[in-house]
Amino acid sequence: MNGERHQTEVDPQITLVEFLRGSLHLTGTKEGCGTGDCGACTVLVDGNPVNSCLMLAADAHGRQVTTIEGLANDGALHPLQQSFIDKGAVQCGFCSPAMILSAKALLDRNRNPVEDDIKQALSGVLCRCGSYKKIIESVLALAGSEKENV
Amino acid sequence: MPWQEARKKMSKMKTHYVGARIPRVDARDKVTGHAIYGFDVDLPGMLYGATLRSPLPHAKIVEIETSEARKAPGVRAVVEGRDFPFTFGTAIKDQPFLAVDRVRYVGEPVVAVAAETEAAAMDGVQKIRVRYEELPAVFDPREAIKETSPLVHPNLEQYPNSGYPVVPGTNVCVLRTYKLGDVEKGFAEADEIFEDEFSAHAVSHATIEPHVAVAQYLPTTDHYTIWSSTDRPYLLSRELADALGIPTSHIRYIVPYVGGAFGGKNTLIAEAIAVALARFTKGRPVKVVFSREEELTATQIRVAAFMKLKTGVKKDGTLTARKADIVWDSGAYVSNSNGVAIRGAYTIFGPYRIPNIELVSRLVYTNKEISGSYRGYGTTQVSWACESQMDMIADKLGIGPLELRLKNAYVEGDRYINGQALHGVGLKETMEKATQEIGWGKMRQPSSTVKRSGKGMAVILKGTLTPTNSCCFIKVNQDAKATVICTTPETGGGQKTVLSQIAADAIGLPLDSVSVTTPDTSVTPYNDAVGSSRTTFHMGNAVFIAGQQVRRKILDLAGKALKTDPHRLNLFEGKIHEEGVGERITLKALVKQVFGPAMDLLGEAFYNPAESPLLAADPGLNGWDGRMSSIFWMFATHAAEVEVDTETGVVKVIKVVAAHDVGQAINPVTCEQQIEGSVIMGLSNTLFEELKMENGRILNDSLADYKLATFLDMPQIVPIIVEAQHREGPFGAKGVGEPAAGATAPAIANAIFDAVGIRIKDLPITAEKVWAALKEKKGKG
Numbered sequence: 008m009n010g011e012r013h014q015t016e017v018d019p020q021i022t023l024v025e026f027l028r029g030s031l032h033l034t035g036t037k038e039g040c041g042t043g044d045c046g047a048c049t050v051l052v053d054g055n056p057v058n059s060c061l062m063l064a065a066d067a068h069g070r071q072v073t074t075i076e077g078l079a080n081d082g083a084l085h086p087l088q089q090s091f092i093d094k095g096a097v098q099c100g101f102c103s104p105a106m107i108l109s110a111k112a113l114l115d116r117n118r119n120p121v122e123d124d125i126k127q128a129l130s131g132v133l134c135r136c137g138s139y140k141k142i143i144e145s146v147l148a149l150a151g152s153e154k155e156n157v
Numbered sequence: 158m159p160w161q162e163a164r165k166k167m168s169k170m171k172t173h174y175v176g177a178r179i180p181r182v183d184a185r186d187k188v189t190g191h192a193i194y195g196f197d198v199d200l201p202g203m204l205y206g207a208t209l210r211s212p213l214p215h216a217k218i219v220e221i222e223t224s225e226a227r228k229a230p231g232v233r234a235v236v237e238g239r240d241f242p243f244t245f246g247t248a249i250k251d252q253p254f255l256a257v258d259r260v261r262y263v264g265e266p267v268v269a270v271a272a273e274t275e276a277a278a279m280d281g282v283q284k285i286r287v288r289y290e291e292l293p294a295v296f297d298p299r300e301a302i303k304e305t306s307p308l309v310h311p312n313l314e315q316y317p318n319s320g321y322p323v324v325p326g327t328n329v330c331v332l333r334t335y336k337l338g339d340v341e342k343g344f345a346e347a348d349e350i351f352e353d354e355f356s357a358h359a360v361s362h363a364t365i366e367p368h369v370a371v372a373q374y375l376p377t378t379d380h381y382t383i384w385s386s387t388d389r390p391y392l393l394s395r396e397l398a399d400a401l402g403i404p405t406s407h408i409r410y411i412v413p414y415v416g417g418a419f420g421g422k423n424t425l426i427a428e429a430i431a432v433a434l435a436r437f438t439k440g441r442p443v444k445v446v447f448s449r450e451e452e453l454t455a456t457q458i459r460v461a462a463f464m465k466l467k468t469g470v471k472k473d474g475t476l477t478a479r480k481a482d483i484v485w486d487s488g489a490y491v492s493n494s495n496g497v498a499i500r501g502a503y504t505i506f507g508p509y510r511i512p513n514i515e516l517v518s519r520l521v522y523t524n525k526e527i528s529g530s531y532r533g534y535g536t537t538q539v540s541w542a543c544e545s546q547m548d549m550i551a552d553k554l555g556i557g558p559l560e561l562r563l564k565n566a567y568v569e570g571d572r573y574i575n576g577q578a579l580h581g582v583g584l585k586e587t588m589e590k591a592t593q594e595i596g597w598g599k600m601r602q603p604s605s606t607v608k609r610s611g612k613g614m615a616v617i618l619k620g621t622l623t624p625t626n627s628c629c630f631i632k633v634n635q636d637a638k639a640t641v642i643c644t645t646p647e648t649g650g651g652q653k654t655v656l657s658q659i660a661a662d663a664i665g666l667p668l669d670s671v672s673v674t675t676p677d678t679s680v681t682p683y684n685d686a687v688g689s690s691r692t693t694f695h696m697g698n699a700v701f702i703a704g705q706q707v708r709r710k711i712l713d714l715a716g717k718a719l720k721t722d723p724h725r726l727n728l729f730e731g732k733i734h735e736e737g738v739g740e741r742i743t744l745k746a747l748v749k750q751v752f753g754p755a756m757d758l759l760g761e762a763f764y765n766p767a768e769s770p771l772l773a774a775d776p777g778l779n780g781w782d783g784r785m786s787s788i789f790w791m792f793a794t795h796a797a798e799v800e801v802d803t804e805t806g807v808v809k810v811i812k813v814v815a816a817h818d819v820g821q822a823i824n825p826v827t828c829e830q831q832i833e834g835s836v837i838m839g840l841s842n843t844l845f846e847e848l849k850m851e852n853g854r855i856l857n858d859s860l861a862d863y864k865l866a867t868f869l870d871m872p873q874i875v876p877i878i879v880e881a882q883h884r885e886g887p888f889g890a891k892g893v894g895e896p897a898a899g900a901t902a903p904a905i906a907n908a909i910f911d912a913v914g915i916r917i918k919d920l921p922i923t924a925e926k927v928w929a930a931l932k933e934k935k936g937k938g
Binding site: 028032033034035036037038039040041042044045047072075076078079084088090091093095097098099100101102103104107125126127129130133134135136137138139140141142143 | 189191364366414417418419561650667826827830834836859861865866874
């Protein structure tokens with residue numbers, strides 16, 4: 008979990024998002040529907056974006072989970088976090104953690120995404136404030152950058 | 158008058174932050190996951206609430222059996238309507254916290270359960286049995302206005318009512334009429350008369366953060382504390398106090414970050430359940446979080462509207478008269494749709510000079526989910542009718558849609574329908590810029606032979622609720638850091654950023670030395686609401702005045718300390734400079750020198766535009782008629798380019814240009830966010846969103862079935878900021894949040910007409926409707 012090892016017993020029916028928020032108090036991961044439709048609960052499991060409301064916590068056994076709290080390094084923001092701030096990609100912010108993690112997964116596998124790649128990769132996360140345009144700009148600003156690999 | 162003095166200074170001030178593209182001050186908290194929302198509130202001893210809701214649209218409650226639920230493991234309280242028999246509603250007190258005797262819509266709360274865990278609360282709910290006796294229900298407001306219709310509220314006229322005109326013995330809970338001039342004379346003068354009917358559907362606000370409230374009741378003091386995602390904590394605490402018959406001071410509202418609101422989080426929704434439960438949990442707080450199903454079926458939706466428009470026009474395009482008849486679907490309770498049916502209705506006359514008008518606006522109960530405010534407060538619905546018909550007129554008369562609008566559009570000094578002289582009117586500039594950017598009049602080659610391209614435009618005007626109050630404190634501490642203490646929730650609109658910028662310039666501090674508090678009504682002073690696009694103007698003015706007051710205090714102190722005339726001193730970026738001398742002392746050093754180790758300097762201010770000469774209306778008006786002026790008016794033009802697939806009816810929006818007259822952009826970034834976001838929201842509710850209903854039950858109760866626009870639906874969006882400065886706005890600013898939502902739908906519809914010559918009058922514009930209209934046209938042609 009964000010580079011830390013957690014050894015704990017979990018209720019078999021607890022979802023990953025419930026475990027993250029309830030047991031580990033990592034409330035940066037949000038939940039907007041509980042049915043995998045809004046994407047607000049997206050976290051990275053072994054580097055891949057996952058709707059944590061649809062994954063059982065027990066299935067995270069032995070996996071590397073990254074949440075938004077795991078991106079900044081001792082106060083130094085991840086370049087994507089900085090880019091979201093600089094480009095005005097944050098409004099109410101409820102979807103921001105999921106957007107940033109989805110974008111990180113994209114950049115980790117494709118350093119040079121074009122606009123359509125970004126739209127595809129992030130389309131599972133809904134933003135009702137409609138920050139889509141500025142979110143794309145924030146990710147595009149880092150395309151081709153070497154700084155991604157955090 | 159402190160306001161007038163401050164005003165004079167403002168006009169001469171050189172600003173450092175106001176007008177600049179400043180990154181949002183709340184963004185860092187949000188990108189790191191540290192921002193705490195109502196959804197994240199977690200208190201010691203907290204219980205969880207769940208709600209049993211009505212499965213029927215209209216029924217008598219015969220019996221409620223809760224004994225099994227009370228015995229269920231982990232259940233701490235089971236509350237039904239008769240245990241908490243209060244009603245609320247600011248306009249008409251018609252709504253129970255939990256249904257008593259009768260349910261009026263599918264999804265109405267009937268019994269609430271508080272338990273140690275969410276799962277235990279839901280298990281408790283499952284064990285409750287309710288016996289109903291079904292009553293005849295009414296779903297279409299056009300049926301509900303008939304005298305033969307079943308009554309949703311047979312006791313309507315007995316409810317406490319704060320002056321709203323009801324029609325006794327019917328489902329009409331607000332009737333508003335207004336006349337200007339003589340419409341019959343206006344129609345007689347016209348060369349052409351246009352009579353059309355339009356409808357705008359109910360849509361969900363669909364904020365990604367659901368409705369949430371945590372309530373705690375302390376029986377020893379009879380006080381409630383509520384942590385909630387809302388944009389108007391003071392108004393809700395008053396409404397709650399009024400419902401419970403306790404002083405407002407017994408209710409404390411704390412508002413963490415709000416995960417989107419758009420008008421959907423400003424009535425007692427999750428709060429009603431949480432408060433009713435908390436009354437019975439012996440001091441333990443209760444958290445109520447709505448599921449997405451509850452969000453879509455049992456919160457508050459846009460008020461659906463059925464609009465008849467009759468408009469008279471001369472051959473040259475001059476509008477001579479308009480008669481408008483609007484039936485609004487209130488759903489089962491009035492909530493705050495009263496304002497939509499009154500203030501929202503007026504803007505069906507558009508931003509045009511029409512000498513003769515007549516309005517009949519009726520808000521009607523039905524056995525459906527409750528309606529209420531939705532970004533634009535009625536404007537999105539009525540603009541649909543107004544702006545669609547404008548293009549129909551233009552087409553028939555053979556005048557360009559832009560020319561027809563320019564001919565009739567308000568300009569500075571024109572009179573609004575109540576006689577108010579309009580000030581700060583940048584409407585024409587928004588039209589010119591938006592049409593220029595979209596390439597008005599130029600044809601674009603469609604991407605395939607079965608597709609047709611078209612362009613359309615629509616304009617909008619929106620006022621703000623007037624007059625309303627805002628006040629704030631500012632404290633500047635020994636570290637030269639300022640805190641703006643106010644009750645302005647950050648709902649996503651950039652409120653904290655804009656107020657910080659105004660405070661930094663008003664005082665003379667670096668932006669990162671300014672913060673804005675989280676609303677807590679036990680500490681932060683009165684503010685009406687974040688709503689009606691009023692924050693920048695009203696709270697912005699209050700913050701400016703308080704900031705100037707603190708600045709004056711600082712410079713006076715500095716004058717004494719430095720033994721010089723304070724009027725020769727300037728505070729900039731936290732440093733005090735003397736004219737002709739240069740930097741003398743930092744603010745931090747000054748405070749330490751004067752007061753020792755720790756001290757706060759305080760400012761306070763109040764703003765309400767009630768006395769403004771700009772509000773003067775026709776002196777003959779009184780009552781509702783006298784209350785139509787707005788302290789500022791916002792104007793916008795949206796121009797859309799679409800491609801219509803003639804084989805499938807699918808509409809693809811290629812580009813939307815949205816030009817908004819904001820008065821003065823305090824921060825162009827936050828203005829663009831509002832404009833771009835509203836284009837997406839408008840596109841989404843025009844093409845995709847629709848609550849499908851069968852016998853009062855909403856069928857598409859998930860985000861898999863209730864479709865919101867995603868990244869893949871996004872057109873090219875070009876926001877344009879127009880600045881027709883307002884003489885009473887902070888640095889000339891007006892507002893932007895609401896008007897942004899209204900013009901997209903008619904702009905798309907007008908572009909579709911331009912592309913394929915069909916006119917869709919009923920929202921949403923689905924591929925099926927377009928396809929059917931194309932087929933019909935082909936059959937005729």
